Amino acid sequence: MSDVMLRRLTRTAPPDLARCIPGERERAVRVLLDKVEARQRLVREIIERPCGQITELTGQLAAAEHTLExxxxxxxxVLELATGDGTLPPEPPPSGYHEILALFERNGDGLSAREVCRTLCTGTGTGTEPEPGLFALTSPAPKPPETDPS
Incomplete structure (x- = not known):
C-alpha cells in the first residue's frame, strides 16, 4: 500500500454535524450563521462609508464644474460687451499690482511712495535701494556664454 493511500485511510475526518447530539447541530449552525451575519454587517458598514463620501464629493465636483462654466x-x-462698441477688452493688471493693493490693505494709515518701493523692491528681492530714496530693479545675473557642442 502506498504512503498516500495509508495517509488517506488513517486520517481522521472532521466531525459530522449530522451525528452530533440532538440540538447541537442546530446550535453549531446558528453560531456559524451569526458569525457570517456579523461579518456581513461589518463589511456593509465599510462599504457604506466610502459610498457616502463618493456621493458627497460627486455633488461638490458637479457644483464646482457648474460654477466654473x-x-x-x-x-x-463681459468681453463681448466690452468689444461690442469697438473698444478693446481690458488688459490684465501689471505685475505687482495685487502686491501693492495688499500692502495698502495691511497698512490702513497710508504709505508714501518711498515706503511702497522699499517694501516691494527690497522686501521681495526684486530691487535695491543704492541711495536713500533711489530704487532700482535688481538685474539678473548674466548668463554664461553658450559653448558650441561640436
Missing part, C-alpha cells in the same frame, strides 16, 4: 460664460459675455 458660469464664470467662463460671464467672462465671454
Amino acid at each position: 458660469r464664470l467662463e460664460t460671464n467672462r465671454e459675455n
Whole structure:
C-alpha cells in the first residue's frame, strides 16, 4: 500500500454535524450563521462609508464644474460687451499690482511712495535701494556664454 493511500485511510475526518447530539447541530449552525451575519454587517458598514463620501464629493465636483462654466460664460459675455462698441477688452493688471493693493490693505494709515518701493523692491528681492530714496530693479545675473557642442 502506498504512503498516500495509508495517509488517506488513517486520517481522521472532521466531525459530522449530522451525528452530533440532538440540538447541537442546530446550535453549531446558528453560531456559524451569526458569525457570517456579523461579518456581513461589518463589511456593509465599510462599504457604506466610502459610498457616502463618493456621493458627497460627486455633488461638490458637479457644483464646482457648474460654477466654473458660469464664470467662463460671464467672462465671454463681459468681453463681448466690452468689444461690442469697438473698444478693446481690458488688459490684465501689471505685475505687482495685487502686491501693492495688499500692502495698502495691511497698512490702513497710508504709505508714501518711498515706503511702497522699499517694501516691494527690497522686501521681495526684486530691487535695491543704492541711495536713500533711489530704487532700482535688481538685474539678473548674466548668463554664461553658450559653448558650441561640436
